[in-house]
Amino acid sequence: MPELPEVEVVRRGLERWAAGRTVAAVEALHPRAIRRHPGGADDFSARLTGRTLGVAQRRGKYLWVPLDGDLEGGDEALLGHLGMSGQLLIQPIGTPDETHLRVRVAFTDDGPELRFVDQRTFGGLSLDAVKDGVPLTIAHIARDPLDPQFADAAFIAALRAKSTGVKRALLDQSLISGVGNIYADEALWRARLHFERPSSGLTLPEAKRLLVAVREVMGEALAVGGTSFDSLYVNVNGESGYFARALNAYGQAGRPCGRCATPINRVAFMNRSSYYCPRCQKAARP
DNA sequence: CCTCATTCCTGCGGGC
DNA sequence: TGCCCGCAGGAATGAG
Numbered sequence A: 001m002p003e004l005p006e007v008e009v010v011r012r013g014l015e016r017w018a019a020g021r022t023v024a025a026v027e028a029l030h031p032r033a034i035r036r037h038p039g040g041a042d043d044f045s046a047r048l049t050g051r052t053l054g055v056a057q058r059r060g061k062y063l064w065v066p067l068d069g070d071l072e073g074g075d076e077a078l079l080g081h082l083g084m085s086g087q088l089l090i091q092p093i094g095t096p097d098e099t100h101l102r103v104r105v106a107f108t109d110d111g112p113e114l115r116f117v118d119q120r121t122f123g124g125l126s127l128d129a130v131k132d133g134v135p136l137t138i139a140h141i142a143r144d145p146l147d148p149q150f151a152d153a154a155f156i157a158a159l160r161a162k163s164t165g166v167k168r169a170l171l172d173q174s175l176i177s178g179v180g181n182i183y184a185d186e187a188l189w190r191a192r193l194h195f196e197r198p199s200s201g202l203t204l205p206e207a208k209r210l211l212v213a214v215r216e217v218m219g220e221a222l223a224v225g226g227t228s229f230d231s232l233y234v235n236v237n238g239e240s241g242y243f244a245r246a247l248n249a250y251g252q253a254g255r256p257c258g259r260c261a262t263p264i265n266r267v268a269f270m271n272r273s274s275y276y277c278p279r280c281q282k283a284a285r286p
Numbered sequence B: 001c002c003t004c005a006t007t008c009c010t011g012c013g014g015g016c
Numbered sequence C: 001t002g003c004c005c006g007c008a009g010g011a012a013t014g015a016g
Helices: A004-017 A040-048 A152-161 A166-171 A181-191 A204-223
Strands: A023-028 A057-059 A062-067 A076-081 A086-091 A101-107 A113-118 A124-131 A265-269 A272-276
Touching (some): A004 A057, A004 A062, A062 A124, A152 A204, A166 A181
Antiparallel strands (some): A023 A101
16 A cells, blocks of 8 residues: 555656656556546547656655646646555566556657556546646645655644644645555554544644654655555565565554554544554553 | 545455 | 455545
8 A cells, every 4th residue: 555655666666767758659548547637538648648758756645757848838747646556567568468457658769668557446647737846736735754845843833733633634635745544553653642642732742753753664664665565566666565564553453562562452443444552552641 | 714524446355 | 155245545525
């Protein structure tokens, strides 16, 4: 399940394998994969064909590839989100189509194709105008904690100003982007905070500790190439990450907490799950 | 404006 | 053996 570290791994793969190449042909094979593109499949294919791909960019879990050759002057980009199961693969021409191949992009150099493969179709691609360096449709997405321009103090102030639970706040992409269910649980475990602690009740040290934890867990995941639990997540070269074995909370229900050996709890939360240590992560401060 | 529940999708695994 | 159901979850959407 791609969150920020996994998407960054994909971005680096795109930078390495796709930048500077010119699109020769585009096949949009599933309408849902391009549902965010207002013009539909034909418009998507026509407007992407002939364009030269720039260096891939990322904000949170979104990534985009700037497109050269736009004579209208308004910068444009190929924008993508991997959703839950999306992959961007670089595959040699002639490689058998993946079962869930949604979009194929071929290049004028007759080299390997760029393929968007997505089983559950929560992800998708679109073409979008770029303003101030960011695609218009993701202007509301906050900077992510690995962005050098992420404003720590402003985030902490906004977090403590919200009237919601701290995990809901972490998952709010307009407050801080790139954090999904996995890294939210891991960061909360590391910061020893219960997921339902009111964000407005966090002390300043607790809020700072949480942000440090978010950065640490993401940085460590990125260092080993992202998290992977199964074949659903694969990076641009088809290599899986292996951070899963280092998880302390997420998916660890019943297993001993790495700090105090108390069994990790799993409870329903926001139509998904929250994993936490009932001893290290108390709902109320003592 | 703010918060929060709902909805989309498909494959897998557990229970019966 | 086969069917049904729950589960995985990012983010747009609309209700309140």
